[in-house]
Amino acid sequence: MTFPPAKSCRAAVLLTVCLATAAARPAAAETVPLTPATTIPATTVPVAADSWNRSELWGGDVRSLAFDPASPGTVFAGTSGGQVYVSRDAGETWDDAGREQALPGWVVSDLDFDPDVPGRLWAALWGTWGGGMVAVSDDGGRTWQPRGHADLADTQVYTLARVPGEPQRVYAGTLSGVWGSTDGGESWRPLTADLPQVHKVTSLLVGPDDPQRVTAGTWERAYRSDDGGLTWRGIFDGMILDSEVFTLTPVPGRPGELWASTCGWVYRSHDSGGHWQRYTEGFENRRTPAFAVLPGGRLLAGTVGGLHVSDDDGRSWHRSGPAALSIFDIAFDPAHPQRVLVATEGSGVWLSDDGGSTLRRAARGMRNLRVAALVSAGREVLAAVNHAGPASGIHTSRNGGRSFEAESAELPPVRDLVVFGVGVYAATERGLYERSGGAWRLIGEIGERRVEQVVASAKRLVVRTPDGLWELDGPRFRRVEYHHGPPRSAALSGDGAALWVSDAAGLYRLTAGANDDVAVPFGGGRVARFGERLAWWGERGLWLEPSPGDPWVEVARGPVRLLATGDAAHPALVAGRDGLALLDTGSGRLLPVDFPLPAEEVVSAMVFRPATGDDRRLLLGTAGHGLYWASLPGS
Secondary structure, X not given: OOOOOOOOXXXXXXXXXXXXXXXXOOOOOOOOOOOHHHOOOHHHOOEOHHHXXXXXXXXXXXXXXXXXXXXXXXXXXXXXXXXXXXEXXXXXXXXXXXXXXXXXXXXXXXXXXXXXXXXXXXXXXXXXXXXXXXXXXXOOOOOOEEEOHHHHOOOOEEEXXXXXXXXXXXXXXXXXXXXXXXXXXXXXXXXOOOOOOOOOOOEEEEOOOOOOOEEEEOXXXXXXXXXXXXXXXXXXXXXXXXXXEEEEEEOOOOOOOEEEEEOOEEEEEXXXXXXXXXXXXXXXXXXXXXXXXXXXXXXXXXXXXXXXXXXXXOOOOXXXXXXXXXXXXXXXXOOEEEEEEEEEOOEOEEEEOOOOOOOEEOOOOOEEOEEEEEEEEOOEEEXXXXXXXXXOEEEEEOOOOOXXXXXXXXXXXXXXXXXXXXXXXXXXXXXXXXXEOOXXXXXXXXXXXXXXXXEXXXXXXXXXXXXXXXXXXXXXXXXXXXXXXXXXXXXXXXXOOOEEEEOOOOEEEEOOOOEEEEOOOOOOOEEEEEOOEEEEEEOOEEEEEOOXXXXXXXXXXXXXXXXXXXXXXXXXXXXEOOEEEEEOOOOOOEEEEOOOOOHHHEEEEEEEOOOOOOOOEEEEEEOOOOEEEEEOOOO
């Protein structure tokens, strides 16, 4: 079997580093390291790479699932953060299959075992910043090797399909159409280059009754080839135009019966796609990225609004489990078909022991979470988890960040947390919330506008929104008089007498009787306040004002981000493209922090001081790897 020749040649790209050790990220712009004058001797480095611990804060943005047919109870899960997890107890608990981030920079869109090579696991990958890849593992996901990277480097790869009995023949569904390989994935050719409408192919099916039949689900309905990919035709009869086809699932024992799950409910065909009939009765959400047919005939449809079940050939459906689940994939244990796993957005894997009738969360060991904000409230550590379905919201730790319990999953995505008085305030995408007595309430005066920052001193609480500033005045919030551009940052003095606000042009000091311009080292920066020191940071580095009115002193050069830690001695973590450092209040210098992930992955920071003892801990929340903690020296 041969594929048609490519329409154009692609320059070969040499993959010089094994996927097991290389990060598939765009080259970062060259930056100037942290100012050499602030370099600290190695003996004072506060946190070393091998001192980090992982918090028991479970969840993951799981995109793909695959049971190992040769190893009962073994199942793999791929995430949007490049993690590959393995469970050896049929989904109850999870561990890293190999390195913590097996495929960095890639979304693991599809995992599938090779029908002809026992133990071989294939992965379809698309890059967070573009491009695609196919990779294989022959050692249980511990290491991965690329296949045909030069050919697929410019197109995202969403799914794979192989021909049983023909191990060299492989198909890939990509952003640019269907590609094929006749050498086990070592090289690839585009099969639909002359059909631009065959675009964003997120599902593929070979056979099952005819190995020459290949069906492709695209962003607009489905196409089929009856000659192994040489020619294609649309199979549209009965399917509306805007139907993106996410999955194509045959029914064992029923030749020609095929289900398609789409952005507009589900379809069934009795003639391999020659004609489609749509089913909608009982669905609570139409967008259906996942589908499965259990051996007993039960149908499972995973929507962005929960799992739906049908026991009457699709004529009617009912939701099972939480409506907050957004589902990407469904898999069942071949040896025990009633054991069903559901891959969800942010909330990890959910498990059913009764064929989908009930669901329970089974994400222990998964840490693919975004921890957007951290704060210490007395003996508690509060962590805000965003975009994680039922796992979203505020999680509480009473042991310094080692483990957490869910407190509230009803908050919108959280941008900032602060303690003021006896209350905790959360700045969210849809309003300001206050925790009082264990419950969270929306602040009515501010409404559901986005709140970007909340800052507090001993006496004042100020909230920053895209269009202005608000201050707590007695029991209610009122507008702060402000006459400059949209505020980009805010900071309060310790006594609350002064409020500093920056916009795109400069910095301003607001007091009861004045609104003064403040000279800054560069425009477009952001302001922070630590004790008596004012900090100015942004694309051109970090500068400190040693005392009020003193000239600014440069502390770090190049683009940096400043993350407040809430600690007097080390009040901020400085994140540059070359690394992390803690700001030392006493010296005004930076103490390097050795962290196992790139600095851009860190999105929140906090230093926790227990009520008794000196065991200070640095906690770092990441953009997709959960929460890390380490004891600081001298603790």
